[in-house]
Amino acid sequence: MPVTARDVARVAGVSISTVSRALAKPDEVSPETRDKVLSTARGMGYRPNLAARGLITGRTGNIGLMVPDLENPFFAAVAKGVQGKARTAGYAVVLADSDEDPSRERDLVLGMASQVDGLIMCSPRAPDSVIQQLADECTIVLVNRECGGLPTVSMDNLDGIRQAVNHLRALGHRTIAWVGGPVTSWSTQRRLEALKSVTAQDPELEVIDLGSFQPYVSGGISAGDLVIASGATAVLAYNDLVAFGLLKRFRQRGVRVPEDISVVGVDDIPMSTLTTPELTSVGIPLVNCGRAGVDMLLSLVRDPSTPPEHHHDLTFRLVVRESTGPAPDAHPGV
Amino acid sequence: MPVTARDVARVAGVSISTVSRALAKPDEVSPETRDKVLSTARGMGYRPNLAARGLITGRTGNIGLMVPDLENPFFAAVAKGVQGKARTAGYAVVLADSDEDPSRERDLVLGMASQVDGLIMCSPRAPDSVIQQLADECTIVLVNRECGGLPTVSMDNLDGIRQAVNHLRALGHRTIAWVGGPVTSWSTQRRLEALKSVTAQDPELEVIDLGSFQPYVSGGISAGDLVIASGATAVLAYNDLVAFGLLKRFRQRGVRVPEDISVVGVDDIPMSTLTTPELTSVGIPLVNCGRAGVDMLLSLVRDPSTPPEHHHDLTFRLVVRESTGPAPDAHPGV
């Protein structure tokens, strides 16, 4: 049986409302009673029932987090950032994993709505319409995708892709293959647009769009042979997992990286340093992504009238490792 | 403004308690009113306020999950299993990440206690005393560790280690190095015990205990040179992350795997297939681990009097990949 405010009041010899005040607004009670209440409360191990408090204040002290797959290192990192930042702000995190099924997200969000003050959504594949609808029911901050005018923490895909392309270009690559993620994925479209836009500025550069693949290792394995057949000397993958799949397939096929083909991933997830060769990747500090989402959400929750900033673009950073090298044609005589 | 039971009652032309009953115990209302209430409730998008319900029933409909690090694939997988199983059982998951700091776990658990019906703890490093103490405040199921008589989902470490050793033994290895995790880690101790126990049965087998290391890639990197210097032909790592570190360091040192040294990890996390060479590992389906924890917790929550089973040992499974091969001494002439 947990100890309630009533218990503390009885022991401390004060009224129940004095107990509440002593904890919530210490200035409104006399120093003596304040100390008395606080000490007995601590002594009895009193912990306010947050559900009861939320019932009257209208704030639950919780924020929701919706991810497609916790085992995906990308979302694990975001979740880590969200959890950490939320805790230090005094909020608990209610977790929802849609298991890559956007149709499940609606029910999950609606189910959480009553027990959270706001929600952080990583939903790369859900259609805009349902997101808009959910935003009516609950304060929502989007991560890594944009939708209408909803508050968003996203990344500067254009700049990220530019960094990757410039890197490959400097290495002498002129023909770059693109292995995309799901067509329904918001960032797939942004990154392909960015790639076309960047390469359009240089007539020497050619992009070969190999189409859409699953955003996992399996997708990269599927795409591997297409990359080889395309004749490209470098390949840019939708994300690191896909890049891992490419590395794996290239090894099976006896294609050397980076001697024959250079590979660049996106996200820079921790295990990028574990492959052979280690993966060159453009990434952002994903944990910060989650933190930024919480910052935005909490400022929105605390003052819904004047949203300070509805949009936050995190910048990519190119991390060059072993999977990129000079284009094979760059030094024909060597 | 969310729609409340009172709103539904007004529109449906019934009392508020009839609304409550129509949803909770449909048998206790007449078919007509039941249909009327249910349809208007659905039409209005009514969602019961779980916090208010919990205040009365004493059940929150939430379960807590405590992990040391969400970015660690081991715990990510467990979390995934917990979340999935909990959702299908109608429970939401409140997440807590202690960031590898056992001293933080106490406050996190106590903070969650009032908003969860029970708690699943992955706390390999917290001392028994605090776990026991927390168990007094809240129904707790432990995962991957044991403590007193508390309900536990753990693994049959003895059998897992035996499988690994038998595999190495069959390959001709006689001297096996052990790279342990933190001394405070429960499973480190179990696994070392198991290793000694298994090898004690075979006089030809020798174990070299290299001591304790961080349970991450960094720990394996630190241990790599010690393994090489030890003269062992095979090494068993505390977990896969440590094994990855060993692979990395071996590559840097020019030690070939498995030609010069065989490496076996524990856990079989997904990325074991991504290294070069792919890692041989003894693992369990970690997602099931989380699911089993939820099963145990819920049966405990629903009927605290007769705990059906307080202990559940999941069995390891050896997955042989590329990091293990014949001992170099096994065929001296080749």
Place this chain on the structure above:
DNA sequence: TTGTATGCGTTATCAT
């Protein structure tokens, strides 16, 4: 079968 009344633990409003 249905409605009324009470209480869960807390905060907020109003007296005192």
Place this chain on the structure above:
DNA sequence: ATGATAACGCATACAA
């Protein structure tokens, strides 16, 4: 500065 009381949204014992 402090206490009594209402209210949050819901479930339940009880009355009708």
